[in-house]
Amino acid sequence: xWLLGQLRWWLLFALGxxxxxxxxxxxxxxxxIFANFLAMFAMSxxxxxxxxxxxxxxxxxxxxxAGYTTAMLTYHLxxxxxITIPTAVVTTMIGGTLFFLxxxxxxxxxxxxxxxxxxxxMYHSMQVVQPKLTGGTRGxxxxxxxxxxxxxxxxxxxxxxxxxxxxxxxxxxTRLGIALSAIRMDEDAVRSSGLNTTRLKLxxxxxxxxxxxxxxxxxTHYLGSIAPRGIFEINFxxxxxxxxxxxGAGTIIGPIIGAYFxxxxxxxxxxxxxxxxxxxxxxxxxxxxxxxxPKGLYSLFERLRERFFRPRPDPQSD
Amino acid sequence: xxxxxxxxxxxxxxxGLRAVNGLSFHVGEGETVGLIGPNGAGKTTVFNLIxxxxxxxxxxxxxxxEAISRYPTHERVKLGIARTYQxxxxxxxxxxxxxIRVGMLPDNLWKMVTEEAEEALETEIGRSVGFNNxxxxxxxxxxxxxxxxxxxxxxxxxVQPSLLLLxxxxxxxxxxxxxxxxxxxxxxxxxxxxxxxxxxDLRSMAPLVDRVIAISFGEIIxxxxxxxxxxxxxxxxxxxxx
Amino acid sequence: xxxxxxxxxxxxxxYALIAVGFTMIFSVGRVLNLAYGVYIMLxxxxxxxxxxxxxxxxxxxxxxxxxxxxxxxxxxxQLLVKRLQGDAIAVEISTLILAVVMQAAIIVVFxxxxxxxxxxxxxxxxxxxxxxxxNILLATVVSWVVLGGLMVFVHKTHIGxxxxxxxxxxxxxxxxxxxxxxxxxxxxxxxxxxxxxxxVFFATYTQLDPGMWVFPLxxxxxxxxxxxxxxxxxxxIAAHIIGFMETITTTLIAAExxxxxxxxxxxxxxxxxxxGLFGKAEL
Numbered sequence: 001x002w003l004l005g006q007l008r009w010w011l012l013f014a015l016g017x018x019x020x021x022x023x024x025x026x027x028x029x030x031x032x033i034f035a036n037f038l039a040m041f042a043m044s045x046x047x048x049x050x051x052x053x054x055x056x057x058x059x060x061x062x063x064x065x066a067g068y069t070t071a072m073l074t075y076h077l078x079x080x081x082x083i084t085i086p087t088a089v090v091t092t093m094i095g096g097t098l099f100f101l102x103x104x105x106x107x108x109x110x111x112x113x114x115x116x117x118x119x120x121x122m123y124h125s126m127q128v129v130q131p132k133l134t135g136g137t138r139g140x141x142x143x144x145x146x147x148x149x150x151x152x153x154x155x156x157x158x159x160x161x162x163x164x165x166x167x168x169x170x171x172x173x174t175r176l177g178i179a180l181s182a183i184r185m186d187e188d189a190v191r192s193s194g195l196n197t198t199r200l201k202l203x204x205x206x207x208x209x210x211x212x213x214x215x216x217x218x219x220t221h222y223l224g225s226i227a228p229r230g231i232f233e234i235n236f237x238x239x240x241x242x243x244x245x246x247x248g249a250g251t252i253i254g255p256i257i258g259a260y261f262x263x264x265x266x267x268x269x270x271x272x273x274x275x276x277x278x279x280x281x282x283x284x285x286x287x288x289x290x291x292x293x294p295k296g297l298y299s300l301f302e303r304l305r306e307r308f309f310r311p312r313p314d315p316q317s318d
Numbered sequence: 319x320x321x322x323x324x325x326x327x328x329x330x331x332x333x334g335l336r337a338v339n340g341l342s343f344h345v346g347e348g349e350t351v352g353l354i355g356p357n358g359a360g361k362t363t364v365f366n367l368i369x370x371x372x373x374x375x376x377x378x379x380x381x382x383x384e385a386i387s388r389y390p391t392h393e394r395v396k397l398g399i400a401r402t403y404q405x406x407x408x409x410x411x412x413x414x415x416x417x418i419r420v421g422m423l424p425d426n427l428w429k430m431v432t433e434e435a436e437e438a439l440e441t442e443i444g445r446s447v448g449f450n451n452x453x454x455x456x457x458x459x460x461x462x463x464x465x466x467x468x469x470x471x472x473x474x475x476x477v478q479p480s481l482l483l484l485x486x487x488x489x490x491x492x493x494x495x496x497x498x499x500x501x502x503x504x505x506x507x508x509x510x511x512x513x514x515x516x517x518x519d520l521r522s523m524a525p526l527v528d529r530v531i532a533i534s535f536g537e538i539i540x541x542x543x544x545x546x547x548x549x550x551x552x553x554x555x556x557x558x559x560x
Numbered sequence: 561x562x563x564x565x566x567x568x569x570x571x572x573x574x575y576a577l578i579a580v581g582f583t584m585i586f587s588v589g590r591v592l593n594l595a596y597g598v599y600i601m602l603x604x605x606x607x608x609x610x611x612x613x614x615x616x617x618x619x620x621x622x623x624x625x626x627x628x629x630x631x632x633x634x635x636x637x638q639l640l641v642k643r644l645q646g647d648a649i650a651v652e653i654s655t656l657i658l659a660v661v662m663q664a665a666i667i668v669v670f671x672x673x674x675x676x677x678x679x680x681x682x683x684x685x686x687x688x689x690x691x692x693x694x695n696i697l698l699a700t701v702v703s704w705v706v707l708g709g710l711m712v713f714v715h716k717t718h719i720g721x722x723x724x725x726x727x728x729x730x731x732x733x734x735x736x737x738x739x740x741x742x743x744x745x746x747x748x749x750x751x752x753x754x755x756x757x758x759x760v761f762f763a764t765y766t767q768l769d770p771g772m773w774v775f776p777l778x779x780x781x782x783x784x785x786x787x788x789x790x791x792x793x794x795x796x797i798a799a800h801i802i803g804f805m806e807t808i809t810t811t812l813i814a815a816e817x818x819x820x821x822x823x824x825x826x827x828x829x830x831x832x833x834x835x836g837l838f839g840k841a842e843l
Contacts, residue, residue, distance in 0.1 A: 055649050102827070106834045109592055109648050113781060117826040120778055124819035175423055176430040178412070182420045185409040192369060193421045194395030194477050203427055234774055238660045241653060276667035283661035290654055291640070 010166055017158055026150035028267075033150070033222065035263035036157035040164055040215035042243040042255030047168050048208035050249035051177070052201060053184030054103055058115030059240055061122050062209050064231040065095040066216030068126065071140045071226045072133055081146060081221065089213035096209025100202055107187070123232035139227025146221050153222055160218060161256070164211055169252045171207075180204055181250060242286045248296025257297050262286070321380070322347045322481055322512050323399075328367055328377035330360075330536075337363045338374070339536035345481070350507055351514045352527035352544065356557050360536040361516040362404060365483045369401050370394060381481070396425060400479035404486045406466040408458040414469055415440050415454045421476030440476075447472040448498055464495030471499070475506075482513040488522050496522050520548060532556070564804075564811050566690045572803025573700030574761060576796050578776045579783035580707060581754030583795045586784055587727040588747045591648045595636055595655040596780060597773030598662040599629045599752045603759025604768050605666065608677055618680060625760050626753045633752020637745055659773055666770040674769035680760070699761035706754065711792060723747055782826050788836025798836070801825075 004011070021029060041063060049055045069088040073079045079087075102114040127137045134140070147156055171177060179200055182190045191197050220226050230236065239262070247258025265285065269278040293300065323345040330338045338360045345351050353361050366372040368379060370391045379387050386394055409417050418440045423430060444454045447468040458466060467487055474482060484503075488496050496519070503513070503526050517523045523530075523544070530547040532539045534556040540547055547553055582596045603625040610621035640658060644650045679695035686692070714720035725733040726743045734740055762776055779802070787798030805825065806818035829836065 055652075102831050106830060109652065110785075110830055110834050112649070112652065113592075113785060114827055114830045116778075116781070117823045117830070121820060121823035121827070124816070124823065128814065128816035128820070171431070174431045175419065175433070175435055176427060178416060178419060179423055179430060181411070182409050185411060186407050188371065189403075189407045189409065189473075190420065191391045192371070192395055192401060193423065193473065194392050194400075195420075195423055195425050196390075196392045199427065234656070235660060235663075238656060242657065245653065276664050276672065280661060280664035280668055283657060283664055287640075287654060287657045287661060290657060291643075294650065 006170075007166065010162075010169070014162055017162075018155070021151045021154060029150040029154045031263055031267050033154050033157045035260045036154075036161040037215060037219045037222070038239065038243050038263060039161050039256045039259035040211060041240045042247065042259050043164055043168055043252055044208050044211035044215060045240050045244045046249060046252060046255045047172070047211065048204050050244060050251070050255075051172065051180040051184065052204050054107060054201065054204075055112045056099070056115045056208075057112045057237060057241075058099065058117075058119040059212060060232050060236045061115065061119040062092050062095055062099070062212035063216035063219070064119075064122055064126070064226075064228075066092040066213040067220035067226045067231060068134060070217045071143055071220055074144055075135075075140045075142075076133065081144060085214075085217045085221075088217040089210060092213030092216065093206055093209045096205045096212075097202075099209070100205040103201055103205070104198065119232050119237065123228050126228040126232065135227070137228065139225060139229075141225035141227075143221060143224045143226070145224055146218070157218070157222070160214065164214070165252060165256055168207070168211070172250075172252055176200075176203075184250070242290070246286060246289050246293075246296055248298030251296070251298050254296045254298035257301075261297060320347050320383075321345065322349075322382060323368070323514075324380040325364075325368070326378040326380070328364070328379070329375045330363060330367055330372060331375055336536050338367065341377070341533070341536060341538060343531055343538065343541070345512060345514055347480075348507075348510050348512055349529065350503075350512065350527045352523045352530040353514055353516045353533065354518075354520065354523075354530060354547070354553075355533040355539075359533045359556075361533065362485055363536070364533075365401055365485055365514075365516070368394075368399065368483060392425060395477055395479075398478075398480035399483065400474040400477045400481070401483035402467075402470045402474050402485055402487060404489065406458075406463075406470045408466060408469050408473075410458055413455050413457055414444060414449060414461070414472075417458070417469055417473050418443050418476050421473040443472050443476050447475070447502055463490045464492060464498070467491060467495070467499065468502075471502070480512060482511060484513055484515040484517075486517055487515070488517055488519040500526060520544075562688045563690050564807055566687055566692060567811070568800075568804040568807040570692065570696050570700050571807055572800040573703040574696070574758070574765060575779055575783060575803045576707060576799035577699065577703035577754070577758040578762060579780040579787075579795050579799055580710065580792065581751035581758065582777075582780035583784050583787070583792065584723075584747055584754070585751050587791075588723060589641070589651075589744055591641070591651040592781070593636070593641075593655050593748075593751070594652055594777065595658045595662070596751070596755055597775075597777035598659050599632060599755025600759035600762055600776045601662070601666065601768075601770075601773040602628050602632055603756025604677065604763030604772065605670065606756070607760045608675060608763065608768055612675075612678060622680075622757075622760060625756045629752035629754070629756025629759070630749045631752070633748040633750070633755070634745060636752070637748035641748070642741065642744075659777075663770050663773065670768075670770070672770055674767045676767050677764045679764045695761075695764050699765065702757070702761065706757065707792065707796060710754075714792070719743075719746060779822075782822050785826050785836055786829050791836075794836060 020032065041059065045056060045059050066088040069091045070084040073084040073087060074081065099115060099118065103111055106114065126134045147153055179190065179195060183197055183200060187197055243258035243262050244255040246261065247256065248254025266278060266282055269281055273281060321344045325344070326342050328338050328341045329336065341364065353364065355361055363372065367374050370389065378385060381397055381399060386397065409420060419435050422436065422440065441454060449468065453465065458469065461469065471487070487499055500522060515523060515527060527544060529541065530544050531541040532547050532550065532553045539552045539556060540550045578600065581599065582593065585591065585593045606628040607621050607625040610616040610624050611618060636655065636658065640654055641651050644654060679693065681694040681698050683694045684691050685694055714724050722733070722738045722743050723746065725736065725738055726740050730740050766772065782802055783795050783798045786801060787794035802822055802825070805821055809818040809821050
């Protein structure tokens, strides 16, 4: 019962979203599907980078590992999806450990750069190392899908996104969430509070990789294809980063808001501005928002809520 | 008196500079020790070495009879050593209460998730260093220097240490704030807390320590009661920089 | 063998030229300018417009390109970076967004289609039986001249010394009466110019397209990481390590693998010696 009380906004959100297919066209639904996947990617980034301050510029690396693992297993070996997807998640978590190793020694800009190098490494090697397996530059296509049609795909993507969102949100509200954000503020001070920061970081990396793995594998099977271009790319990284940051890093709800906001911004602009112009406007809006609201849209909602729903305690009372 | 902490032949160099040079001393259970010396004598380095925030070039550290030289920082804290920093380092985006909560966290992921925070105990620790309820809900940016030092102390006490390393706890404080913190330390000492204190404010330190160790260029010049040490000729010369 | 040595030196010279502007900003402001690739792209496009669309002579077009780099560098600092100073990650993220914005802007103006650029100097000469494009030889010569000039500039001129002072110790420099913001502004302008100059050569070496900013940026990052923060000589050596490694890979193994080895090198260096092979705290 307590849990239901905590989750009332989430449940309201789920209710609203589950009624959505009754009102909108399959075309618009596909936009929502993309927004759901973007939200998952952004949350994966958020639980690692938003919380602990270890900024990852290489999340596409993790997503790509998941996508390629399940793609290759289904394409070459015809394994069923209920085996390949979990395998992909596990592989991604192992890949996440690769990310974690440099984080034992370096942080800040240097850490971000290593992760960027991981992504670039993947971009190059997927094209040339064993192109028979990876499909080389063109990638693999004609992959099996989990469900077909806009409505089932919408429900699937929303359900998974929702489950991940609630799970992570509950997680960051525990004392573990506090410990992870303390690492962002002062890792040495966390250590001298008697906490094993290595273990805490490893946990954040594993959770992040797991979410990236689930989302990456499902996304690949939603698209039915995968290629190095489009995945291991700075532009993809940009979309994930901006969704998480504009929504509000470290909050889990923020990345969801950010993902929806950005996806819809792009769609809203479609009738008015053709082609690449949209991305220009979109980028400028992202830049301006990041510059003036660095804590993200979620912080604006919080501020409004504090002003109208929760009067500050009287400073006189003690 | 049994030794709580023993430091044996500790050495650490930075480039060509021997910041700590073959330093040996011990601290008994329930004892309070002052560590004094001119700027750059190596006092903070000693703390960093004891906490493993720096690695010594050579030497051994024993705590409760156990050789801890190979232990990482957090293991040393769990054994019962805690420190404050010369410049307070609160978690900037957390309230005072949440800062104390981090100090109280068990080093166990499962427990962190499943067990609730003990808010009553947090408040109690906060109040024990002199915060009121309003301040406990405030953020570090809203606090004065004296409050930040108290927060540092509260967070350190939250790990329930048996040995506390206090680095310049009086720096930048008003006389009133110094009195408050001194009272708190006297109170804690009565309850059996052991601490080593580094301070330039010798007058404030005097009533709080049983024994004083004076170091210069990483070596011990002399040790003894407060009066013995401050009246020692070598110590005075070291302070005058000769 | 001769092929590898000559091609290696040529490629390394180009890489050194690409990286040096990036290194400067990193050492003076301790931030990565992820929009640096845009200066390179801008240099290429401005030169292209001047020479191939308006048929202007080469030398003034080259200067226009450098000027565009200066203006864009100064604007990046003034409008974006200045207020975020101190928060390296925020600078990196906002310059990344800026780079993507500029990429979209280039697509809007020039369409996504790649364009090929005429070489600055057409023709081929033979060095020990190895065919070398004069254009690339020129790029290497320019690269050496620019780097040499830069060394003289930072060591011998007043502003250069001030730049070094800020890169060593911003607070100390402030106390000595140097305005770090002014020095930063100069550095960003200079970096923009160097990027744009490198861009003209880089574009003739490959081609012009709106995604062309990524490769030089990654190369510059690699050079800075391998060379270590703020060391011009270190960057020069690192550019040669990477240039030769890529040439050897291309000639002996496969051209497509060169990126793989460069990235592996970055990862190894960052994991083993985060300060770089020749890192020091100053320029």
